Amino acid sequence: MNPKLKELYNKIKKNGLTPEQEQKILLELYDDATHDFPDESSGAPQTGDEAFRTTSQNIYTYNDLFNLQAITALQSTHNVSIRSIDELLERDKQREKDGFPRKINVGRLIKPGRGGRDKVVVVPSTVEEKFIHDTSLQTEEEQPYGGSGDGEEGEVIGEQPIRAPDVQGGTGPGQGEGGQHEIESNAYDLGKILTEKFELPNLKDKGKKRSLTRYTYDLTDKHRGFGQLLDKKATLRKIVETNMHLGNLTDISDLDLTRFLVSPKDLVYRILSREKDYESQAMVFFVRDYSGSMAGKSTVLIVAQHVLIYSWLLYQYAMQVETRFILHDTEATEVPDFYSYYNSKVAGGTQVSSAYRLVNEIVEKENLVRDYNIYIFHGTDGDDWDTDGKESLPQLKQMLTYTNRVGITIAEHAHGKTNNSEVEKYLKKSGLLEEKKDLLRMDVMQEDADEPRLIEGIKHLISE
Amino acid sequence: MELIDQHTKKIMEGCKERARNAGLWFQEESLEYIVTNRDLLELTPKLMIPTLYDYWVHDVEVLKEKGRYELYPSNPYETVINTRPAISFYNDNNPDWMNVMIFYHVLAHIDFFQNNLYFRHTWDYDFTGQALSDKRMIAKLRSEKGRWVDYVIEFVRGIDNLVGYHEELSRRNRRPKTKRSKMLDYYFDVFLQSEKNVKINEYIKEIERYNQCINESKALGEKTFFAEVFKKYPEFDAIFKKSLQEKFDQKLDLIQYLLEHSEFLKKEKNNWMKPIIEVVRKTSLFFQPQIRTKIMNEGWASYWHERLFLQDDRIEGHEVDFARSHAGVTSMPRVGLNPYALGMRLFHYIENVADKGKYSIKFRRLLDTKQREEFDAKTGLGRDFVFNIRENLNDFVFINTFVDQDFVNRYKLFVAGRRLNQAKRVLEYYVKSRKAEDYRQMLLDGLYHPPHITIEQNKSNNGNLYLMHHFEDKPLVKEFITNTMLGIEYLWGAPVQLETSEVVQIEASKPQLTIPGLTTPIKEEKKEKEIKWQRVRYTMKNRKLSKEVIASEDRSQKTEDK
Known part of the structure; x- marks a missing residue:
């Protein structure tokens, strides 16, 4: 166990804890996992063999094409499907107008690679609803499997680590499904789809503008006498003006154009000129809680939502988005790329304040406020050892002084009571949510939330 | 899609001849196609039926997590489809020996499709041909009605798992109607027996009384007979009429009921919806037997490809290749269920048991374990027995009847359980039960059941x-x-x-x-x-x-x- 953590724990304990809180903290404290990346080579369960990875196979998943002829790979070509996704979404909109609920989900699959080669794969998906039996009453644990071979009744024949979802973290949401209808696309496209089809709000005021050392040339300046393009309307106006001064135009009802004089100075041209380009630019901090309690679904959910937010901002700011990735347990660190952000395993305790402090430090040190619109999105399961936010709240308040939006997502654990996490409680208590409504948003969802819920959450986090 | 070349087709024809000689029965013609990935891309959403109607859901990934097989009673990756002629799909680079194995597998499937009585309603027409004309009809309607066609398809597909498949089968197997009146049939077959539970001698007395009435007057006999009945059972008339109504309604599944009774569909302007609804229902009915015979069908095909391949003189020298490939398909997983492996073993087991004459009263009366073990009547009827099974059973009956303790013991089968070991932070798999009834129940619970x-x-x-x-x-x-x-x-x-x-x-x-x-x-x-x-x-x-x-x-x- 980490002695530093132990010390921290003792300190917190002195301040008083409910048994429930203490239990949560202890759970993380004694968890000796580390924040490694999943080891790709040892993805297999430690003792179990191949057989234990195929257990979820139902008899109906077997098929001749694969089993006899090993025919599988069905990759759709990219441009065929990208057209169909627009059609599909168009159709979906029409459904709503016809009075039926929408049916298309745009699932996305992130395949982070090192060195910023993240791929977002858009998978349009749907469900055909029917009356079918719900087997989920039986938990997975209870569900019996078939088996064959030696072994007495009661004998353990194999093991599978329960941290499995984390081991496979590399593929993330919709893991391994690589179905035939994937559409490779970059985050920008996804952002476009999100904005247009899911009606995520467009940013009205994009805040401060920052000049870039970039020039564009355009026919914007006007010049009399010579130039590249005759501006006919302006020229005519000029001619009329001159002739009015000359007294050639006295009665509008009796125009005699033959008496009009045209001076060379009256010709107005448009002329090519250098323009300075102003663009607004965003800096997004993605902050993720990777403490031990974040194992499993909550992490997947948070990361998925962050990808969607990132895509949306990328579209809103016309690619002018920079990202910073912060991970925190009791201490916060900045990681260089999305790969590390996405793949780092969960472990350790939780102190939200550490992350907020780090964000504040970075912003101050690099003087980001001047040049950027700053967004901070924080994902957590709501646990915080700092149970009443004594340390986090001041940091949060400081953040609110410069940021365009702070969005906090809490993915609640299914087993806990709802609306009862520490972070949520102290945020509500602080009154900041009402006071700074335009700057601070919170979204609380269950860890089994689906995609529409995610997008709903994003709408809430970023709406004006 | 391209047909296989002449060389490969010749191999197929050789396989057919050998399969027929071994006792399989299937129609002369069959079509074999080479499929590329691009073909598969189009085929799999259409359940390998090249002519299935177009529908936008086919273009998107359908979420699979929840009840995939409850929702779609058809396998999108089948190698052979139940059409006339039967069509099957192949990789273009299969070596000959492998094609031989696959051909036998396919032929056994075709044999199954064309002999198993649960497929009875698919025998009289070619589904691809029918589907093609349906597809054109739907395309034409779509050009007139636009997206409303798709809404109708969507809504009917929402209930297409409730089709009256068993009713359809029973209708086919119903005996021709007797000439006698329904009332008479009902009186003797149902009313007296089930409603009144009359004693046998009373029942016979009634028959005699009826015969007497008929003898007295051919024309009015029945009337006089029932005059007495009405007197004796004043409620009979009402019960009989009610039964008529029940019978009538039972026949209709939800889709049929909508077609028959929906005021909305009866409207002139909505008439065009009816043929679409029919198409969706027919398609669903077509696929119903497939998912209800998965274990049998794959077991049967594996059983035969193994047997016939090993007897085939053309592939000498490839026994090891075959063994490896065959084992890959039909090995029993340590944990999990493989329909090929399970079905094949069950057929082998049944054949063996039947050969020894153990499915007999004589054997069942034996109580002594040793005698039971050594029992062998050498009937030699095992083969006939399995052919009989392939003709008459589906997965449920197959498993429910033949998975017994001897079978479970012989192949060391067990029900595996899974539990959490908190200390080690692992999920443990353990042997939960080796009892036949538990194993059977586990299998039955996994079967498709809308x-x-x-x-x-x-x-x-x-x-x-x-x-x-x-x-x-x-x-x-x-x-x-x-x-x-x-x-x-x-x-x-x-x-x-x-x-x-x-x-x-x-x-x-x-x-x-x-x-x-x-x-x-x-x-x-x-x-x-x-x-x-x-x-x-x-x-x-x-x-x-x-x-x-x-x-x-x-x-x-x-x-x-x-």
Whole structure:
């Protein structure tokens, strides 16, 4: 166990804890996992063999094409499907107008690679609803499997680590499904789809503008006498003006154009000129809680939502988005790329304040406020050892002084009571949510939330 | 898609000849195609039927997590489809020996399709041909009606798992109607026997009385006979009339009922919807037997490809290749179920047992273990026996009848359980039971089984449609109810109600936070989970769903966590 953590724990304990809180903290404290990346080579369960990875196979998943002829790979070509996704979404909109609920989900699959080669794969998906039996009453644990071979009744024949979802973290949401209808696309496209089809709000005021050392040339300046393009309307106006001064135009009802004089100075041209380009630019901090309690679904959910937010901002700011990735347990660190952000395993305790402090430090040190619109999105399961936010709240308040939006997502654990996490409680208590409504948003969802819920959450986090 | 080359076709024809000689029966012609990835891309969403109607859902990834096989009773990756002629699909680079193996497998499937009685309703026509004309019809309608065609398809597909497949089969196998009156049949076959439970001698007396009446007057005999009956059982007339109505309605599944009785569909302007609805129903019916014979069908095909391949003189020298490939397909997984492996072993086992004459009263009367073991009547009828099975059974009956303790022992089968080991932070797989009944139950529980939902006519009033879910201890998937009922309401044109059972509340097992390394007890506690059911009624009216509880049921079910 980490002695530093132990010390921290003792300190917190002195301040008083409910048994429930203490239990949560202890759970993380004694968890000796580390924040490694999943080891790709040892993805297999430690003792179990191949057989234990195929257990979820139902008899109906077997098929001749694969089993006899090993025919599988069905990759759709990219441009065929990208057209169909627009059609599909168009159709979906029409459904709503016809009075039926929408049916298309745009699932996305992130395949982070090192060195910023993240791929977002858009998978349009749907469900055909029917009356079918719900087997989920039986938990997975209870569900019996078939088996064959030696072994007495009661004998353990194999093991599978329960941290499995984390081991496979590399593929993330919709893991391994690589179905035939994937559409490779970059985050920008996804952002476009999100904005247009899911009606995520467009940013009205994009805040401060920052000049870039970039020039564009355009026919914007006007010049009399010579130039590249005759501006006919302006020229005519000029001619009329001159002739009015000359007294050639006295009665509008009796125009005699033959008496009009045209001076060379009256010709107005448009002329090519250098323009300075102003663009607004965003800096997004993605902050993720990777403490031990974040194992499993909550992490997947948070990361998925962050990808969607990132895509949306990328579209809103016309690619002018920079990202910073912060991970925190009791201490916060900045990681260089999305790969590390996405793949780092969960472990350790939780102190939200550490992350907020780090964000504040970075912003101050690099003087980001001047040049950027700053967004901070924080994902957590709501646990915080700092149970009443004594340390986090001041940091949060400081953040609110410069940021365009702070969005906090809490993915609640299914087993806990709802609306009862520490972070949520102290945020509500602080009154900041009402006071700074335009700057601070919170979204609380269950860890089994689906995609529409995610997008709903994003709408809430970023709406004006 | 391209046909296989002449060389390969010749191999196929050789396989056919050998398969026929071994006793398989199938039609002369078959079509074999080479498929590329691009072909598969188009074929798989259409369930390998090249001519299936177009539908936008085919273009998107369908979410699979929830009840994939409950939703789609068809396998999108089948190598051979049940058409006339049968069509099968191949990789273009299979070596010859492998094609031989696959061909035998395919031929056994074709034999199964064309002989198993559960496929009876698919025998009289070519599905691809039918589908092609349906596809054109739908395309034409789509050009006129646009997206409304797709809505209709969507809504009917929402209930296409409720098609009356067994009713369809029973209709085919019904004996021709007798010339005698229905009333007479009902009186003797149902009323006296089931309603009144009359004694045999009374029954015979009635028959005699009837014969006497007929003898007295051919024309009026029946009338005089029933005059007496009405006197004796004044209620008979009413019961009989009621039975007529019941019989009539039982025949119709939900889709048929909509077609027949929906005021909405009866309207002139909605007439075009009917053929679409028919197409979806027909397609669903076509695929129904496939999913109900998965274990048998794959078992049968594996059984034959093994047997015939090893006897084939053309592939000498490839025994090792075959062995490797065959084992890959038909080995029993340590944990999990493989229909090829299970079905094949069960056929082998049954053949063996039948060869020894053990499916006989003589054997069943034996009590001595040793005698039972050594029993061998050398009937040599094993082969006939399995052919009989392939003709007459489906998965349910197959498993329910033939998975016995000897089978389970012989292949060392067991039911595997899974539990959490908190200390080691692993899921453990363990041998849960080696009892045949447990194994059988586990298999049966895994079989495809759509909910049983019928139309309650006496509860349908004011034009409402009242659906009754006959509860089998499994609730319906809640999230799907709204949209499914929305579709039915659209097609029915009036409010739709569904009566079903739901869980009142599962006593939430406390979030057991365990602390690794600390002294919290790790041993699993046996806790009793109590599930209470209540009967609820959903009403879909004007595209709005409402729910009311109508009764909570006493039958609480106790399950034990082990």
